């Protein structure tokens with residue numbers, strides 16, 4: 094895959110600064126995001142976790158230019174985002190809805206390349222490379238509905254990869270597949286990330302997944318959202334499902350992020366040490382924390 098015009102590894106790819114989003118409706122206003130500031134460097138793999146309703150989808154919509162922020166800015170490669178940026182591809186959870194059932198696998202992958210104005214021969218090369226990279230080189234003329242859920246999600250990933258994005262946003266992409274397929278797809282994302290050098294921002298509900306995949310995990314507070322902690326994942330770069338998940342550092346990180354998410358669910362906010370203690374004392378009397 095081409096790396097032309099891609100920013101140098103380590104330079105700032107994505108900058109989110111003072112992002113705030115308030116939804117206004119006839120019934121009132123909802124402050125989804127209060128204040129988010131973070132950066133993602135070119136070539137990084139960053140995961141985002143947080144409690145349900147924390148504003149993860151809202152954040153991704155603002156980053157992908159689909160939703161204007163109330164205040165603050167999103168910049169990609171130094172350019173302020175005000176609409177869907179060219180160098181970005183997004184993979185959603187609902188692969189069945191994001192693929193066109195009347196198009197074959199290769200036609201689905203090819204479609205955004207046509208829209209990008211790429212010539213036929215180059216499209217052919219990009220489609221073949223992308224299908225090969227996700228392990229689907231043998232089913233180019235199948236229709237999505239003839240494939241398993243995991244394979245359909247591979248088609249969606251191939252489509253994103255063929256587009257040669259500088260940054261790949263993934264919004265809970267594996268939430269709808271079984272555990273074994275999910276593990277395979279996690280390894281696929283790590284492999285593609287290594288092979289292509291693309292920047293990845295990956296949103297997930299799954300704490301283990303965030304640590305297994307990420308170099309950093311951004312843990313969000315409950316709504317209105319701020320960052321609770323930017324957790325560095327100091328695990329070896331070569332990861333596999335057995336060794337990495339059995340690493341004592343993996344267990345330590347898992348416990349730490351789990352604790353942060355539980356605190357977020359109880360309403361903890363940074364600089365709120367007193368209220369955490371109060372919440373902990375109250376929570377101690379309960380049998381379970383609501384998921």
Ligand SMILES: Nc1ncnc2c1ncn2[C@@H]1O[C@H](COP(=O)(O)OP(=O)(O)OP(=O)(O)O)[C@@H](O)[C@H]1O
Nearest residue numbers: 116118123125144145146147148149150151152316
């Ligand atoms: N279009 C909208 N109008 C009003 N409120 C909205 C709208 N979209 C989202 N919200 C509210 O904003 C908050 C954040 O929603 P969002 O979907 O971004 O959270 P999330 O972290 O992605 O949730 P989940 O983890 O459950 O998918 C929620 O309280 C939600 O009800």
